Amino acid sequence: MNAPTVSAPTRTEILSVEDLAVEFRTRSGIVRALERVSFRIRQGETLGIVGESGSGKSVTAFTVMGLLDRAGKVTTGQALFTTEAGKQVDLLTTPEKELRLLRGKELSMIFQNPRTALNPIRRVGKQIEDVLRCHSGLKGQALQERAIASLAQVRIPDPATRYAAYPYELSGGMCQRVMIALALACSPKLLIADEPTTGLDVTTQATVMNLIKDLAVQQNMAAVLITHDLALASEYCDRIIVMHAGHVVESASTHTLFTAPRHPYTARLIASTPEPHKTFADLLPIPGNLPDLRSATLPPCRFSGRCDRHTPECDQPPLPNTTVAPGHQVACWHPLE
Numbered sequence: 001m002n003a004p005t006v007s008a009p010t011r012t013e014i015l016s017v018e019d020l021a022v023e024f025r026t027r028s029g030i031v032r033a034l035e036r037v038s039f040r041i042r043q044g045e046t047l048g049i050v051g052e053s054g055s056g057k058s059v060t061a062f063t064v065m066g067l068l069d070r071a072g073k074v075t076t077g078q079a080l081f082t083t084e085a086g087k088q089v090d091l092l093t094t095p096e097k098e099l100r101l102l103r104g105k106e107l108s109m110i111f112q113n114p115r116t117a118l119n120p121i122r123r124v125g126k127q128i129e130d131v132l133r134c135h136s137g138l139k140g141q142a143l144q145e146r147a148i149a150s151l152a153q154v155r156i157p158d159p160a161t162r163y164a165a166y167p168y169e170l171s172g173g174m175c176q177r178v179m180i181a182l183a184l185a186c187s188p189k190l191l192i193a194d195e196p197t198t199g200l201d202v203t204t205q206a207t208v209m210n211l212i213k214d215l216a217v218q219q220n221m222a223a224v225l226i227t228h229d230l231a232l233a234s235e236y237c238d239r240i241i242v243m244h245a246g247h248v249v250e251s252a253s254t255h256t257l258f259t260a261p262r263h264p265y266t267a268r269l270i271a272s273t274p275e276p277h278k279t280f281a282d283l284l285p286i287p288g289n290l291p292d293l294r295s296a297t298l299p300p301c302r303f304s305g306r307c308d309r310h311t312p313e314c315d316q317p318p319l320p321n322t323t324v325a326p327g328h329q330v331a332c333w334h335p336l337e
């Protein structure tokens with residue numbers, strides 16, 4: 001686990017998401033996927049977003065990137081991004097044309113499954129050139145050289161040969177490195193990696209994560225790591241936000257979160273995570289399921305139905321979001337001591 005980290009005050013805040021709410025219109029009702037989601041990330045920082053499947057991690061990422069499904073709608077909130085030029089723009093209201101210029105150049109995303117994210121009938125080097133051509137203005141030989149250098153940067157062996165490979169000729173780990181090369185080709189200020197190691201074996205998983213972390217440090221880039229794997233988050237993130245059913249329930253430095261969790265859900269999540277010294281019997285499952293986000297009567301605390309600390313007070317809005325220590329917030333009426 002990481003030692004406690006202190007964000008250098010001089011580091012620029014790259015992204016500030018405030019009070020974000022997102023709904024999806026579906027045939028069976030309105031899904032209230034996100035509510036009051038707020039978090040911040042600074043230059044050079046790696047922020048983890050953790051939570052069970054369906055907690056809203058990917059919807060948060062897609063909303064910030066302006067890639068929300070057509071059925072989705074932002075109902076409140078802002079996502080202030082500090083551009084290269086030092087200007088603050090709200091990514092939620094920036095016109096698509098301008099957003100497209102930012103995406104790939106200043107904002108980048110790595111998706112869960114590299115094989116489906118890459119174009120299967122275009123050579124990987126050409127796919128990197130497509131991004132560079134759009135954003136860097138390079139042409140011809142210089143463009144090709146930069147694409148090969150991008151493959152070398154993600155430690156792909158023999159990059160000049162691999163430049164001409166199709167995705168099907170590469171292993172899953174290699175494809176994910178190509179995705180990282182694509183995402184980092186223009187040295188973005190913010191990288192969002194959504195479950196970047198899903199489906200990779202443990203060794204490749206470590207290689208890919210070390211690569212993202214090294215490149216983030218080298219380029220002083222802000223990185224958001226979305227994962228349901230707490231062990232991975234504890235190893236690679238400086239700060240973590242915990243999501244449950246579309247709410248941020250706790251945010252803290254990685255060290256604090258794992259040593260002194262205050263939200264009952266965070267504590268349950270940690271207790272249900274395998275660790276080398278734990279046996280199978282030590283793992284405590286989290287009771288119940290996520291509430292149905294289509295329900296018109298969702299409680300203020302969406303964990304209340306699963307929580308053994310629940311009292312009638314928990315059903316009274318608004319749910320407090322308390323700063324229990326500097327940089328440590330918890331959304332709960334009865335936080336753990």
Ligand SMILES: Nc1ncnc2c1ncn2[C@@H]1O[C@H](COP(=O)(O)OP(=O)(O)OP(=O)(O)O)[C@@H](O)[C@H]1O
Pocket residue numbers: 024025026031033051052053054055056057058059060069071072228293
């Ligand atoms: N297009 C959509 N239409 C309706 N509901 C959606 C849509 N996309 C996401 N949702 C709902 O939004 C909620 C949050 O989903 P999201 O994919 O962000 O969860 P997640 O935490 O990323 O889960 P996972 O770890 O499985 O990727 C879920 O209830 C999901 O069903």
